[in-house]
Amino acid sequence: MNVWRRLLLAVVCGVAVAGIYAAQPVLGPMGHDLGLSADRAGWIVSTGQFGYVAGLLLLVPLGDVVADRRRLIAVHLVVTAAGMILTAAASAAWMAFVGLAAAGVFAVVVQITVAYAASISPPAERGRTIGVVTSGVVVGILGARVVTGALADVGSWRSIYAVLAALSAVLAALVLAVLPPDERPEGHAGPGYSKALASVGQLFTQRLFLTRGLITFFLFASFGTLWSAVALPLAHAPWHLTESQIGLFGLAGLAGALGAARAGRWADTGRAVAVSGLALALLIASWAAIGQLPWALWLLVIGIIALDFAVQVVHVSNQHLLTCAYPDRLSTVIGGYMVFYSFGSALGAAATTAVYASHGWAGSSLLGAGFAACALIVWATNRRPSAGGAHIPPEGPGGVATAHLREQTRVC
Incomplete structure (x- = not known):
């Protein structure tokens, strides 16, 4: 292409x-x-x-x-x-x-x-x-x-x-x-629509899908923790920024996310699993800088760039692994995977405003780092590679490991 x-x-x-x-x-x-x-x-x-x-x-x-x-x-x-x-x-x-x-x-x-x-x-x-x-x-x-x-x-x-x-x-x-x-x-x-719809449920029995889904759930909970609450401390003392000024911090996020465009090339060389782990470690570290918001805006900018870079690297790597492992139902697997994204984002948005109200920005920062740590734990306990870094679905209903599928995962 x-x-x-x-x-x-x-x-x-x-x-x-x-x-x-x-x-x-x-x-x-x-x-x-x-x-x-x-x-x-x-x-x-x-x-x-x-x-x-x-x-x-x-x-x-x-x-x-x-x-x-x-x-x-x-x-x-x-x-x-x-x-x-x-x-x-x-x-x-x-x-x-x-x-x-x-x-x-x-x-x-x-x-x-x-x-x-x-x-x-x-x-x-x-x-x-x-x-x-x-x-x-x-x-x-x-x-x-x-x-x-x-x-x-x-x-x-x-x-x-x-x-x-x-x-x-x-x-x-x-x-x-x-x-x-x-x-x-x-x-x-x-397949027919009813079978395609039913296969969404079957995916939730697959180890690779669940692992990558849980990582994404915590990944975007951490992402939502930042972007759903960062305007609150920026609008108040000591910064008192306007809405348009606060919106400019989105440019730092864009720089980090676009900087991760190379993540797809890393995945193409079979390093999707390893790169995901490194990016999740960076995600945790980014919260140390983001937590300094009450004292230094330049550290917040660095933290935002690192966070969005890490999120995009893991997100691309996850989708690469899943599309390689399930080549015959690409739309279904991506749709099911994004359900984890949606609920993770919603959890982060809801939790961070409540935590900020009671414990301030320090509490929100610990919450975001905690979500990131959960994602890294899921990665660490399920990082065993199979066929070049992707888990091949097992034999049986919903996960037939055909010769074609094995060849696909080798390429990935």
Whole structure:
């Protein structure tokens, strides 16, 4: 796959995930316009996130059923655009909630896109491709905090969703015009939808899937601990930063995440397991710098760069191992894996605000480091490599180790 196609897929991921997080910097004016009280404004973000979890479970398995994932990506983007348009034009809260829910459900185009990218990439380049494509997710999450604030200053919160709708529609057309189909060869048709849906449950009996899922759960709990609470101490003494100034810290996160683009190449050389362990150790260390926020902002910046670098390295390595081990159900395995991501992020966000209220930033920093330590413990107790670093699923239902699968894991 050439570099321009990788970048197009990365943009698809970034725009899709930005729709879920775009409301965070503008919750106040958005809630006021829609007639929501301050204690209910949080549902603006939660609606998209709940929709995303539903999409992971119900829509992502379609990627292993349809003949051409490229067309499925385009359809998801069109529906996402419709949800954004409804949100931008909403005159009442329920209209915005419907639009945000639709955009959240179909934001799982990210997982279909990752599966598509893995399916059309040569095995020796799969990790590199996944690394570039998933970097778009991090850009969407962190960049949304910076860009939406600027758009809101120029226009209003509605202009944010109008821009996202236009981008989604344009990307749908480009996907169909520029990208090659990934139609399965004759005799290799995907399973029916009910079987694909049932296979999600079967994955939870597989050691590799559970190990990588638990690592991701704690990984993004640590990530959520930082990004869901860091604005609180920055807005108060001794810093008293404005919202736009706080949003600029997202640029440090972007620098760290994009610096980890090489993680895919490391995975392609068979070092995914070892690199994951080193990155998790770095994640723990990053919290020592982040914990210095009350005294030194430059240490916070260093910590943010290290944290986002480590998170992206582990995230790419996990997906590389899983797509190698389960080549015949790429969409299903990526969708199931991202369920751990969603619940981990939610846990970090909920826990850090409660801990900060009672124990300050020191408590939140210890919490984030604790989540990172849990991820490293899971890695350490399950790091035994098999066939070049990936665990081959065992013989039996839900994990048939075919000759083709063994060859794939050797390459990985």
